[in-house]
Amino acid sequence: DIQMTQSPSSLSASVGDSVTISCRASQDISNYLAWYQVKPGGVPALLIYRASTLQTGVSSRFSGSGSGTDFTLTINNLQPEDVGTYYCQKYNSAPLTFGGGTRVDMK
Amino acid sequence: QVQLLESGPGVVKPSQTLSLTCAISGDFVSSNSASWDWIRQSPSRGLEWLGRTYYKSKWYKEYAVSVQGRITINPDTSKNQVSLHLNSVSPEDTAVYFCAKGYKWDAFSSIYFVDVWGRGTTVIVSS
Numbered sequence: 001d002i003q004m005t006q007s008p009s010s011l012s013a014s015v016g017d018s019v020t021i022s023c024r025a026s027q028d029i030s031n032y033l034a035w036y037q038v039k040p041g042g043v044p045a046l047l048i049y050r051a052s053t054l055q056t057g058v059s060s061r062f063s064g065s066g067s068g069t070d071f072t073l074t075i076n077n078l079q080p081e082d083v084g085t086y087y088c089q090k091y092n093s094a095p096l097t098f099g100g101g102t103r104v105d106m107k
Numbered sequence: 108q109v110q111l112l113e114s115g116p117g118v119v120k121p122s123q124t125l126s127l128t129c130a131i132s133g134d135f136v137s138s139n140s141a142s143w144d145w146i147r148q149s150p151s152r153g154l155e156w157l158g159r160t161y162y163k164s165k166w167y168k169e170y171a172v173s174v175q176g177r178i179t180i181n182p183d184t185s186k187n188q189v190s191l192h193l194n195s196v197s198p199e200d201t202a203v204y205f206c207a208k209g210y211k212w213d214a215f216s217s218i219y220f221v222d223v224w225g226r227g228t229t230v231i232v233s234s
Contacts, residue, residue, distance in 0.1 A: 001172060034220045036154070043227060044146075044154065044205070049220045050212070087154050091209075091220045094159070094169035096144070101153040
């Protein structure tokens with residue numbers, strides 16, 4: 001099975017900062033990658049699919065890039081409401097494996 | 108607007124079977140463009156995809172290796188719902204369980220990404 005590795009596992013940043021989260025697949029998954037946000041006490045929400053397509057209604061401060069095995073989620077102009085845990089997930093075929101998650105906190 | 112509502116017992120004893128139901132509104136379980144997934148979340152394991160079912164001329168079921176042999180996901184077209192059964196549970200199965208809908212971007216493929224989530228239901232495995 002394909003493994004998904006996220007880094008860092010946690011980060012702390014200030015309001016207005018840009019943060020980058022990395023996700024690496026153990027095999028080529030083309031662009032079949034999604035990113036999800038889980039706010040404290042909340043339900044996961046889709047941010048990005050096909051590696052770089054923003055889900056309807058999601059802030060343009062979020063962006064995704066990458067293809068093959070290396071992917072990136074960038075949050076520009078970090079806001080307090082962005083606090084939470086972010087997960088990548090590959091979906092080219094079952095099993096739909098998640099990365100281990102990246103916790104984002106405010107300094 | 109698709110809505111998913113999970114239901115089931117909040118506590119299950121070790122070695123017994125965990126059974127949950129997901130009621131679907133706004134779509135059909137037999138839709139040709141959707142998959143119906145079960146995903147769980149725990150502090151120690153983060154998000155973990157458990158499996159899914161979808162209809163594409165016939166029913167397909169796919170499961171995670173970690174629960175293969177213990178898990179069954181069944182569609183119920185008469186009630187428009189999907190169920191999860193996980194047997195021989197242990198405390199490691201304690202988690203919030205989510206029902207989710209997968210969306211098929213390409214009508215000719217079997218590639219779905221999860222775009223809608225239920226609110227989740229907490230299951231504790233304890234004697």
